[in-house]
Amino acid sequence: MKLLSNIAVSESGYLFNPTNGDSFSSNAVATDIISLLKQDKNPDEIKKAILEKYDVEKSTIERDLDEFLQELRDNYLMDGDVR
Amino acid sequence: MSGKKRITIALTGLNAVDSPGPGVAVVRGIRDCKDFDVRIIGLSYESLEPGIYMEGITDKTYQIPYPSAGSESLLTRLEYIHEKEHIDVLIPNFDAELYNFIKLAPKLKEMNIHTFMPTIEQFEARDKINLFTFCKKNNFLVPRDRTVYSVAELPAAAAHFNYPLVVKGKYYDAAVCQTLEQAQKAFHKLEAKWGLPIIVQEFILGTEINVAALGDGKGNTISAIPMRKLFITDKGKAWAGVTLEDSKLIKLARDFIKATNWRGGCELELMVTNDGRPYFMEVNPRFPAWIYLTVGAGQNQPAALVKLALGEELEPFTTYAVGKTFIRYSWDMIIDIEQFQHFSAFGEN
Known part of the structure; x- marks a missing residue:
């Protein structure tokens, strides 16, 4: 599970997929998750980092991270997705 | 001086x-x-x-x-x-x-x-009427189509495809139709504007990507830059677009130019399905209106065409900027x- 290597992410959380031209805005938490994905962190490491940084229940971050990763896959931003 | x-x-x-x-x-x-x-x-x-x-x-x-x-x-x-x-x-x-x-x-x-400019043979090979045959011959993906000369032929042509289908004019314009009635209406409108025949085409769901390319007439691609429209007018024209990084589409442009020995500028209109298959929708035998984006991205196709016309031998461009965006405006x-x-x-x- 990896973010596509050519995805460009700005500091403000703007994502650009240079293969298909899709672009997305992300909030602060999503930007942190994307940054961790770019560092090849696995979901457990990501959850740990988010729990350390934000005041959030473990069950919430588990559910939200799963949903967000699925959203990335649905938008062809993860390795193995075709576009 | x-x-x-x-x-x-x-x-x-x-x-x-x-x-x-x-x-x-x-x-x-x-x-x-x-x-x-x-x-x-x-x-x-x-x-x-x-x-x-x-x-x-x-x-x-x-x-x-x-x-x-x-x-x-x-x-x-x-x-x-x-x-x-x-x-x-x-x-x-x-x-x-x-x-x-x-x-x-x-x-x-x-x-x-x-x-x-392209030769007459090149010009005619990519004509809407001949595009299906041309693509099949060269193993390019292309939507199935039927050429019709009267509205009475529409039901039989439409029966080959599921709805929605696309009804296209001889030179320009196209309409996505959900029913036979819509297809008949589109037929009359396109016939009045562009004449006969009308092309009925299978609908391909995907993302439209255009490639501006320049061939040297000997099978070599001097430049090819893919662009996705970010803002589309009601006439289907790009009002904003961004350059993409897609080696598959550039290879497709090179394959097209090699197959035709294309001479001059052209625009490949492609529909890329969600599983990544690029279908040829049209090939325009000249530069597109958004050609200045190729200049902005680092491959000045118009200037390269002038040099080719004057007999210069050119090396193909190798790099361009991805994410370069054009926004058209009126004044x-x-x-x-x-x-x-x-x-x-x-x-x-």
């Missing part, structure tokens, strides 16, 4: 309107190239083509006869213009006029006017009525 090559370039497509011709963008690319010192001669069909009046685009513009007047009257007019301007390179920028210009190519060569120019009257009355400014 500069050591730059001084050349006179004549071109069409100055209608920088909501569905624009590529002429103004082609001029901008050529003027950006530091290798030439150019004089630009506009060739227009209408007195109100904005490129005639825009600052820094043409040095002089002449009206030319509509393509329907035939190649002889076009030649007569070009002879007159050439006598005054000594044209070195001529770049036609419209599909509908290309046939006449291609027919005149040997005459133009005798007049020492250089062109860099109200103010001119004096005398300028318009003068052009309308004398056919030149």
